[in-house]
Amino acid sequence: MLKVNNVSVKYGVFTAVDNACLTIAKGETIGLAGTNGAGKSTLFAAIAGQLTATSGNITFKGKELLGLPAYKRAEQGLCRSFQVPREFGKLTVLENLLVAARDSHQENMLTAWLGRRSMHQKTARRTEQADAILHTLGIHHVRDLAAAQLSGGQKKLLELARILMQEPELILLDEPFAGVNPVRIGEMMDIFRRLKEQGFALLIVEHHLQALKELSSRMYVMDQGRMIAEGAPADVLSSPTVQEAYMGGVI
Numbered sequence: 001m002l003k004v005n006n007v008s009v010k011y012g013v014f015t016a017v018d019n020a021c022l023t024i025a026k027g028e029t030i031g032l033a034g035t036n037g038a039g040k041s042t043l044f045a046a047i048a049g050q051l052t053a054t055s056g057n058i059t060f061k062g063k064e065l066l067g068l069p070a071y072k073r074a075e076q077g078l079c080r081s082f083q084v085p086r087e088f089g090k091l092t093v094l095e096n097l098l099v100a101a102r103d104s105h106q107e108n109m110l111t112a113w114l115g116r117r118s119m120h121q122k123t124a125r126r127t128e129q130a131d132a133i134l135h136t137l138g139i140h141h142v143r144d145l146a147a148a149q150l151s152g153g154q155k156k157l158l159e160l161a162r163i164l165m166q167e168p169e170l171i172l173l174d175e176p177f178a179g180v181n182p183v184r185i186g187e188m189m190d191i192f193r194r195l196k197e198q199g200f201a202l203l204i205v206e207h208h209l210q211a212l213k214e215l216s217s218r219m220y221v222m223d224q225g226r227m228i229a230e231g232a233p234a235d236v237l238s239s240p241t242v243q244e245a246y247m248g249g250v251i
């Protein structure tokens, strides 16, 4: 489904991602680990379209992605979360979902005026979809609160809910457990397992290696811009190269 082929990304003269390769099949959950500054978020941005790769190529469902802006990639089913959630604090949770819906950007004053009836039907459909997503993620009880009032963990789930409104096939999650109360991490892991059962492919960047090991069918590890390991999570985490990158004993 996704093929990242020898991708490099530079910030000026600094190479943040150096010839990285990665593949994800339909419905797979893949873990991406690596120490701080390894280049994980930069690679995410190159895949999702916030940054342009300096070299290499990326295909999604057989189509070349380079040159396509992020919203076009999202329309094709490739969506990402950000390390720091980006909700609209003054809007309610439901409103945050409605503005994230796949077709919301197609509405403007003219189409609203010309087709009020169809717009109402569409909003009703979108509200139903939002309610179902909020139930799946266990945050339906905060549906009508301003997003700014949510806890750190709830904001992460809101971010995921906004992604699900875009009907993705592959979701890139950048540190979904960061800032989440440890008691809630288990609940989030169950949610990711449920998404996998529903057929979504997931690429998860995490420092919580135990969680990543439990969720992923395969794992990659980056260090200083390069992919240094790939394979079954247990093998990858016990490999000497990875142990060394984490300076021994941390894993």
Ligand SMILES: Nc1ncnc2c1ncn2[C@@H]1O[C@H](COP(=O)(O)OP(=O)(O)OP(=O)(O)O)[C@@H](O)[C@H]1O
Pocket: 011, 014, 016, 034, 035, 036, 037, 038, 039, 040, 041, 042, 043, 083
């Ligand atoms: N906008 C930028 N301009 C210049 N350098 C950057 C920029 N963003 C990131 N970097 C550098 O690129 C490297 C990779 O950063 P990146 O954020 O991709 O790492 P990461 O693996 O996501 O780290 P973390 O685990 O801390 O989130 C780091 O050395 C970082 O300092």
Ligand SMILES: [Mg+2]
Pocket: 040, 041, 042, 083, 174
């Ligand atoms: Mg990062």
